[in-house]
Amino acid sequence: MTARTSNSRTERTYTVVEVCAGAGGQALGLEKAGFEHQLAIELDETAATTLKLNRPGWDIRVGDVADKSVWDPAEFEGVSLLAGGVPCPPFSIAGRQLGASDERDLFSWAIEQVAIVRPRALMLENVRGLSQPRFIAYRQRVLNRLRELGYEPFWKLLHAAEHGVAQLRPRFVLVALKPEDAEYFTWPEASEAKKTVGETLKDLMSADGWPYADEWAAMASDIAPTLVGGSKKHGGADLGPTRAKAAWLQLGVDGKGIANEAPGPQSPHPAEVPPRLTIEMVRRLQGWNDDEWSFTGKKTSQYRQIGNAFPPPVANAVGEAIIRAFNHVSVNQTYAAQLAQAADDPLFSLLNDNPGGTPERLIYEGIPTLTPSKLAKRISALSHDFEIRQTRVSGETFYHLGGFRGFTGQEDHFRHEYMAENRSKVS
Incomplete structure (x- = not known):
């Protein structure tokens, strides 16, 4: 943080380094909150070109954020905020949920950069899947590591519709702050007033003279399902899988593709077509104002950039909450209770603290509610994120919790080979 004097008062400048920046949804939101970008890094060249088009004065680098030739985290030590929207497929409910075993997982890698950058705060966002029971041990490892590094972590599932965006779009957000700031952090308050798709898009639907825009807006009287941007490997310029398309249809929208222009004077009634x-329209549904951001590339690429973005209003709200904590605006009265209620994963803790746990001890002494069948499922889930070794002694099975499978920067990790072979396909 630096300080500058303007009009006889001191103004604080808060800086941010953003990894996996995409096309700029989080970047714009953080900028509006008051952060100044020292660096933004993005793997996809088209998305990076969009960033450069909109913010030509920024230091924007194209490449793998884990590639030391792209950037040196140590050069940005002491930045106010380290932020990013690391890849979602490892945790997505729509995917295989391989977590740490997925070559694209960068969440734990991002946590390790905290040890090098030593930011005043960390902010990472991901899909709702990361909040599910499947990843309770993964989350516990993240919390433990951040506390080892001297930070107090906060998790919360935020819905874009509660922050001025006309779609549900749940995102699991991690914020971590140093102890002197943490007690002043409070999550942004949700707005009770929610925008509908109809009121958000009616003027765009009527822009080319469509006579049924008012009737359509009445049909689209709810918030939208989550926009699905897809990836280079899967997904095109449509509004998602079958269930999502059905939800769009209930709002009077054909989700099978993206149109080049709004309906015209001769276009049929929405009940017919x-x-x-x-x-x-997609840009506005994602929270961008019409004239504040331009996108490069062809239609499918533009849709993917928009659909995969963190909505700017949500990033803005979280960014403002972090700055309020920096400025020690007001103490969070529930801070102590939040720390006390932080849920640990009892199975992970037992195996981590008591190497070689038997099923009997794990079930009857440590976790009475864990049945043998549930234990088997939990061990199976754990094995995606941690090495699990089993031994048999005198007829009993002993479980041994081994190393973390995820990428944290290891030179010999399987991710490197994957990236070398699939660089152009990863998004």
């Missing part, structure tokens, strides 16, 4: 959204 529902209209498709345009890129401009």
Whole structure:
């Protein structure tokens, strides 16, 4: 943090380094909150070109954030905020949920950069899947590591619709602050007033003279399902899988593709032929104002950039909450209770603290509610994220918790080979 004097008062400048920046949804939101970008890094060249188009004065680098030739984290030691939207597929409910065994997982790698950058705060966002029971041990490892590094972590599932965006879009957000700031951190308050798809897009639907825009807006009287941007490997310019398309249809929207233009004077009634959204409409649904951001690339690429973004209003709200904590605006009265209620994973803790746990001890002494069948499922889930070794002694099975499978920067990790072979396909 630096300070500058303007109009006889001191203004604080808070800086941010953003990894996996995408096309700039989180970047714009943090900028609006008051952060100044020292660096933004993005793997996808088209998304990086979008960033450069909109913020030509920023230091924007293209490449794998874990590649030391792209950036040296040590050069940014002491930045106010380290932020990013690391890849979602390792945790997505729509995927295989391989977690640490997925070559694209960068969540734990990002945590390790805290040890080098030593930011005043950390902010990472990901899909709702990371909040599910499947990843309780993964989350516990993240919390433990951040506490080892001297930070107090906070998790919360935020819904974009509660922060001025006309879609549900749940995102699991991690914020970690140093103890002197942590007691002043409070999550942004949710807004009770929610925007509907109809009121958000009616003017765009009527822009080319469509006579049924008002009737369509009445049909689209709810928030949208989550926009699905897809990836280079899967997903195109449509609004998601079958269930998502069905939800869009209930709002009077054909989700099978993206239109080049709004419906015109001769376009039929939405009850007969529902209209498709345009890129401009998708951009607004994701929380961008019409004239504040331009996107490069072809239609499918633009849709992917928008659909995969962290909505700027949500990033803005979290960013403002972090700055309020920096400024020690007000103490969070529930801070102590939040720390006391922080849920640990009892199975992970038992295996971590008591190497070689038997099923009997784990079930009857440590976790009475854990049945043999549930234990087997938990051990199976754990094995995706940690090495689990089993031994048999006198007819009893002993479980041994081994090393973490995830990528934290290891030179010999399997991720390197994957990236070398699939660089152009990863998004």
